[in-house]
Every structure is written in structure tokens, then in C-alpha cells.
Amino acid sequence: MTRRFDAIIVGAGQAGPPLADRLTKAGQTVALMERKFLGGTYVNTGCMPTMTLVASARAAHVARRAADFGVLITGDVGIDMAKVKSRADTVIAHAREGVRAWLDGMDRCMVIEGHARFDDAHTLRVGDDLLTSPQIFLNVGARATVPDMPGLGAIPYLTNTSILALDRVPAHLLIIGGSYIGLEYAQTHRRFGARVTVVERGPRLIGREDEDVSAEVRSILEGEGIDIRTGVVSITFAGSGESITVSLDGDPVACSHVLIAVGRTPNTRDLGLDRAGVSVDTRGYITVDDELATSVPGIWALGDCNGRGAFTHTAYNDYEIIAANLLDGERRRLSDRVSGYALYIDPPLGRIGITEAEARTRGKPYLIAKRPMTHVGRAVERDETLGFMKVVVDAGTRAILGAAILGCEGDEAIHGFIDMMSVGATATQLQRTVPIHPTVSELLPTLIGDARAPAE
Structure with a gap:
């Protein structure tokens, strides 16, 4: 027997549930399939648990610096890693329960737990059940990439998922990968008390950023006692349990834990996309057009699996684009998106x-x-003066081309640039705004005023 729905959504990440909400409120019947945990990467293994750990690590860091602010704490600052983990587990559980309650409260929405695979372009199989729909939305996310490296398969390595199970501070955490996920976990566990080594094959950390940003990030992390090795060509692993040796260009480094953080792989290989005729690129990402439609009419791809943005906020914006185009008669496009991101060290x-x-x-x-x-008052007042802010402006049109704020509240202050770029405002218009004092954002107009042609 084949069950028919107006729409099928595969995956309950950041785009799936809100799309189900909009579709059901429009009177459509929806089947939402999830093979593991409701909430996707964000809730279960991504920003939510990671930022919970980051918050615990920052609390420890601030406590250790208390005397700098005239606050006296007697005794050492200790870490109860089991409690840290329990707190993150609680945050995850509450978020999952919230998504479940939201979905269960939707009229005409059926949640189906299981692994969905295509039988054809309009039919999906979950176990022995067949479901069909003229509209199918793929929101299947991504997972940690595990590279083929000598000896890696013989050791108990960690990924961004399995590291969340740690209830003891590692003696020595060695991280393969000097980009966003790796660096966030590096600082977090260093602040928990672990010895930390970061290994990057490229010539510098976070290679997509400018060299001055990369260098400053390295300086910040090394200032907290993190050992950073860049330009490493040969990496091999040996050992067992918590006695692991990693050879870095022939230099043996003993460690207790290894975290693999070298990128993400889309969860598309076991969906039967070939049976549906859905095209993917060489890395397995589903190819989509400017309105998130795949190569097959009636099938769309949202979130990490389409390779058009690897963030919670871009996944949610994918939902907004599709909902606006299908239900509101709009013509929204990916190419209109101005998307920022943050590194949460x-x-x-x-x-x-x-x-x-x-x-x-x-x-x-x-x-x-x-x-x-x-030079930022808010940073000076908090004694958090590491980093800098910079902006790039088109000399002719005065359009804001890009910006970086590495510093106190940089993840919030950057929205001044994001908002102006999103509405097409110029640097001159931003320069003439009057931000609130004392904030980090109040320096944005001043920064714009300093814009000059680069030195030759």
C-alpha cells in the first residue's frame, strides 16, 4: 500500500519543521521523515551543544581572571566535566522535546521515524512503507568527514558528534584540522584544563580568511597555551585506548584523544538519489538552482546537503525562500542572500x-x-582587547564589500554590516548613523571613516 501526501520532507533539521508548519497551515498534508534525532545538526551535534560547552569554558576562563577585576576567589578553579556534559545533554534534550511538541501539534503532519530512500522521483520507501508526493523536500544535513589517513581506523578517534560524550577532561587532545570546528573545541578543552595540539596541513589556520585574521587567531590561541602545527604534510596514527601516538612529519606526539575536524560530508549517498534522477556534484552535494530546485521537477534541497551554506541560519533561510516562492507568490533567490558567519572562539x-x-x-x-x-571602549572596559575590526569598501560605488570583527562581541557587532549590506546601503550611509555608546558597534562609522586605498 502506498500512502499519498501533498508534501514529503526528509530530515527534521532547521529547515524541515518550519516548512512543515507553513505547508500544513496552508492546508497540505505532510509526511516528515527523520532517521535519527529531531532537530538536526544544530540541536544535536552542532551549535547548541557546542555553544553550551563554550559557555562553560568561558565561565572557567573568567573565573580564573577574577583577580584582574578585583574579585577574589579562594582556591583553584576546577572543572566537573560530568556536570558540563550533563548540562549540554539537558539543553539538547529540551530542544528535541520542543521540536517534537511543535511537530505533534501540527494538524495534517505525520512524523515518520526511519531511513528514507527513493524508489522513483515521487516515491520514497521507509522500511516496508511506500510514500508518494508531487513535492519532496530534502533536508538531510551533513556529517563529519573522516579522511583516509594511515592508522586512523585503528585508533578510537573522535568527531564533533562523539566528542560530546566525553565526561572527563582529556589529558591531551590532538585536533586534526585548523578551521572553525577544530579551533572552537581546541580553546574549549584548553580552558577545561586539557593540553591541546592543533594540526593543520595548510600553511595557516582558517585558510579562507585574510592572513592578518588567521595570524591574530593563532596568536590568541597560542596565548592560552595551545600548541599549533601548520604546514604538516605527513600524519600517521598508532596506539590504542588513551595511549595514542600521532606522527607529524616524522615527529611523534603522544596524546590521549584525537579529534578529526577536517570538514563536512553531505548525508546523500544512501538516499537512492540516482533512482530519482537527482544530480549531485563530485562531493555528493545536491545541485540546486537559484530557488533551491534540484534537477528533478518537484524535488528541492535545503540546508547543508545542497552545499550552498553550511550554517543553521542559511538552512533556515532556505526554508524561507521556498515557503515564500511556493506559498506567497514571491520570487526569492539564493543569489539575493547576504550571509555572515562566525568563529566562536x-x-x-x-x-x-x-x-x-x-x-x-x-x-x-x-x-x-x-x-x-x-581602541574600542567596550573592549577596554571589559579588559578584552584582543583582535581588531576591518572593512573593505568599493572605491567607486562606496558599497560595503566585506568586513571582519575579531574581538569582543564581534559575532553581534558584525550585524551592523550584515544589515546594511542586505539592504544595499553604502558605506557612507553607515558612516552617518549614530550607534549607541558604549558598544562595539559604535566604532563601525569611525572605522568606515578611516577607509583608505591600500598601500602598494
Whole structure:
């Protein structure tokens, strides 16, 4: 027997449940399939648990610095890792329960637990059940990439998922990958008390950022006692349990735990996409057009699996685009999106638009401005003056091309740039705004005023 629905959604991440809500409120019957946990990466293994750990680590860091602020704490600052884990587990559980209650409260929505695979372009199989619909939305997310490295399969390595199960502080955590996930866990566990080594094959950390941003991030992390190795060509593993040896270009490093954080892989290989005729790229990401439609009419892909944004906020925006186009008669497009992101070390890095290096390759005149956080009153008052802010402006049109704020509240202050870029406002218009004092954002107009042509 085949059950028929007006729409089928595969995956209950950040795009799936809100889309089910809109579709059911429009009178459609919806089947939402999830093979593991409701809430997707964000709730279960991504930002929500990670930021919970980051918050615990920051509390420990601030407590250790209490005397700098005239606050006296007697005795050492200790870490109860079991309680830290329990707190993260509770946050995850409450979020899952919230998603479940939301879905259960939707009229005409059926939640089906199980692994969905295509039988054809309009039919999905879950176990022995067949479901069909003229509209299918894929929101299947991504998982940690595990590279083929000598000896890796013989050791008990961790990923961003399994590291959440730790209820003891690692003696020595060695992280393969010097990008966003790896660096967040590096600082977090260093602040918990672990010895931490970060290994990056590239010449520098977070290679997509400008060199000055990369260098400052490295300085911040090394200042907290994190060992960073870049430009490592050969990496091999040996050992068992919590006695592991990692050879870095022939230099043996003993550690207790290894975290693999070298990227993400879309969860698309076992969906039967070939039977539906859905095209994927060489990395397995589902190819979509500017309105998130796949190569097959009636099938859309949202979130991490489409390779058009690897963030919770871009996944949610994918839902907004599809809902607006299908239900509201609009014509919203991916190419209209101005999307920022952040690196959640402390202090955080907020980013939007192109880098200075990318501006240089455009071949058009541009302006650049940079200001250290030591010149930001809010940062000075908090004694959090590491980092800087910078902006790139088109010299002719005065359009804001990109910005980076690495410093106190950089993840919040960057929204001043995001908002202006989203509405097409110029740097001149931002320069004439009057932000609130004392904030980090109040320096944005001043920063714009400093914009000059780069030195030759």
C-alpha cells in the first residue's frame, strides 16, 4: 500500500519543521521523515551543544581572571566535566522535546521515524512503507568527514558528534584540522584544563580568511597555551585506548584523544538519489538552482546537503525562500542572500562578504580600514582587547564589500554590516548613523571613516 501526501520532507533539521508548519497551515498534508534525532545538526551535534560547552569554558576562563577585576576567589578553579556534559545533554534534550511538541501539534503532519530512500522521483520507501508526493523536500544535513589517513581506523578517534560524550577532561587532545570546528573545541578543552595540539596541513589556520585574521587567531590561541602545527604534510596514527601516538612529519606526539575536524560530508549517498534522477556534484552535494530546485521537477534541497551554506541560519533561510516562492507568490533567490558567519572562539570572529585578498583579485579599486580592539571602549572596559575590526569598501560605488570583527562581541557587532549590506546601503550611509555608546558597534562609522586605498 502506498500512502499519498501533498508534501514529503526528509530530515527534521532547521529547515524541515518550519516548512512543515507553513505547508500544513496552508492546508497540505505532510509526511516528515527523520532517521535519527529531531532537530538536526544544530540541536544535536552542532551549535547548541557546542555553544553550551563554550559557555562553560568561558565561565572557567573568567573565573580564573577574577583577580584582574578585583574579585577574589579562594582556591583553584576546577572543572566537573560530568556536570558540563550533563548540562549540554539537558539543553539538547529540551530542544528535541520542543521540536517534537511543535511537530505533534501540527494538524495534517505525520512524523515518520526511519531511513528514507527513493524508489522513483515521487516515491520514497521507509522500511516496508511506500510514500508518494508531487513535492519532496530534502533536508538531510551533513556529517563529519573522516579522511583516509594511515592508522586512523585503528585508533578510537573522535568527531564533533562523539566528542560530546566525553565526561572527563582529556589529558591531551590532538585536533586534526585548523578551521572553525577544530579551533572552537581546541580553546574549549584548553580552558577545561586539557593540553591541546592543533594540526593543520595548510600553511595557516582558517585558510579562507585574510592572513592578518588567521595570524591574530593563532596568536590568541597560542596565548592560552595551545600548541599549533601548520604546514604538516605527513600524519600517521598508532596506539590504542588513551595511549595514542600521532606522527607529524616524522615527529611523534603522544596524546590521549584525537579529534578529526577536517570538514563536512553531505548525508546523500544512501538516499537512492540516482533512482530519482537527482544530480549531485563530485562531493555528493545536491545541485540546486537559484530557488533551491534540484534537477528533478518537484524535488528541492535545503540546508547543508545542497552545499550552498553550511550554517543553521542559511538552512533556515532556505526554508524561507521556498515557503515564500511556493506559498506567497514571491520570487526569492539564493543569489539575493547576504550571509555572515562566525568563529566562536573567545573573542569571536564575525564575518561578512569578501575578504581583502578577494577584493584584491577583483581588479577594481577598493578601500580598506582596520582598527585594533584596544581602541574600542567596550573592549577596554571589559579588559578584552584582543583582535581588531576591518572593512573593505568599493572605491567607486562606496558599497560595503566585506568586513571582519575579531574581538569582543564581534559575532553581534558584525550585524551592523550584515544589515546594511542586505539592504544595499553604502558605506557612507553607515558612516552617518549614530550607534549607541558604549558598544562595539559604535566604532563601525569611525572605522568606515578611516577607509583608505591600500598601500602598494
